[in-house]
Amino acid sequence: MPKQILKAYKIRLYPNEEQQIFFAKSFGCTRFIWNRMLSDKIDHYNEHKTELKNTPAQYKKEFEWLKEVDSLALANVQQNLRAAYSTFFKSGFGFPKFKKKGQRDSYTTNNQKGTVAVTNNTVKLPKIGHINAKFPNKINGLIKSATISKTPSGKYYASLLVETVVEVLPKTGSNIGLDLGLTDFIVLSDGTKVANPKFLSKLQDRLTREQKILAKRTAVAKADQRKLSDSRNYQKQKIKVAKVYEKITNTRKDFLHKLSFNLIKNHDVIAVEDLNIKGMVKNKKLAKAISDSSWSTFTTMLNYKAEWYGKALIKVDRWYPSSKTCSGCGHLLTKAELPLQVRSWSCPSCQQKNDRDINASINILNEGLKLATLKTVGATGLA
Incomplete structure (x- = not known):
């Protein structure tokens, strides 16, 4: 059964020199508008204790060079800033920050009657026309918007948000529980263990070597009293x-995409712990390993792919004692009885031998299926 979704396609762009100059202007103008509007909002609030309703149009009179770029790109800055303010006032944290040049340079434009389009080997954008491009996948559907970005390594990309149709995957009759870990990336309730690729660790030596050379080049430039921007x-x-x-980022994302799709394809219900990852990375000893594992990105992928393909992702409460509960009889151990370094244990009640991680994943699956049943009952209105 077909389902309509919004899907992003990332496309490599190969702009010529003139197009690169236009992109640089667009990045600069959107960054300027964000910073200027944010600064004026802060000043206005400090003086009047009310929010300033400023728009990009107000600044075009004073800064005429803003008219050289796509007006929709500036309008999207206004919307993003408004959304950031709204999120801050609702949650109380994450106040909007000022943007710096060279950090996440990007701008977003909208498709209005074909202003954003694709051919076999180009992407068409407002005010700039067709740009040579390389398409990893065929794009089918209505293009809603395009986000143009430049990576720190100097590559250009267009992320096209497309309204398209996907086929809901057939039911398999299989359900699975996942236990996220560091030694193994995930352990499944069927006993399967997926090793942690540790992408950062594999390239750590190379990264350290290149960073040391960069530090030396920085020191030389400062000793010669040269700006880093002038040091080739x-x-x-x-x-x-x-x-x-x-x-590191690309290989990690490729691994996470393939693994998440494989799980969604082969199982109808996937149960996983709702971990407090933000809190966990505060542990300095584990922060790098947790960040390298990208649990948050992985669960996000599982979530939207389950929604796309007609499957269910169930998140089990982080306080549920999945590791300390025997999956055979439900006997609950204390924290003292099962310290973190103990990886296998025998249940004192039923004598079942438990692998700590497999046992946890089985409990996560059982709890997830209970939650899924309650969710279904609630949705149908049954008592």
Whole structure:
């Protein structure tokens, strides 16, 4: 059964020199508008204790060079800033920050009657026309918007948000529980263990070497009283460091996409712990390993893919004692009886031998199925 969804396609762009200049102007103008509007909002609130309702149009009179770029890109900055303010006032944290040049350079434009379009080898954008591109997948559907970005390594990409149709995957009759870990990336309730690729660890030596060279180039430039932007050796080395980070990110995302789709394809219900990852990374000893594992990104992928393909992702409460409960009889151990270093244990009640992680994943599955049943009953209105 077909289902209509919004899907993002990431496309590599190969702009010519003139197009690169236009992108640089667009990045600069959107960054300027964000920073100027945010600054004026802060000043206005400090003086009047009310929110300033400013718009990009107000600034075009004073800064005419803002008219050189796509007006929709500036309008999207206003919407994003308004959304950031709304999120802050609702949650009480995450106040909007000022943007710096060279950090996440990007802008977003909308498709209005074909202003954003694709051909076999180009992407068409407002005010700039067709740009050479490489498409990893065929794009079918209505393009809603395009986000243009430049990576620290100097590559350009267009992320096209497309309204398209996907086929709901057939039911398999199989359900699975996942226990997220560091030694193994995930342990499944069927006993399968997926090893943690540890992408950062594998490239750590190379990254450290390139960063040391970058530090030396920085020191040389400062000793010669030269700006880092004027130091060609520094800029070349900066790109080398960025390429290492880029490789880590790309290989990690590829692994997470393939694994998450495989789980969604082969199972109808996937149960996973709702971990407090933000709190966990505060542990300095585990922060790097947890960040390298990207649990949050993985569960996000599972969530939207389950929604796309007609499957169910159930999140079990983080306080549920999945590791300390025997999956055979339900006997609950205390924290003292099962310290973290103990990886297997025998239940004192039923004598079942439990692998700590497999046992946890089985309990997560059982609890997830209970929650799924309650959710279904609630949705149908049954008592």
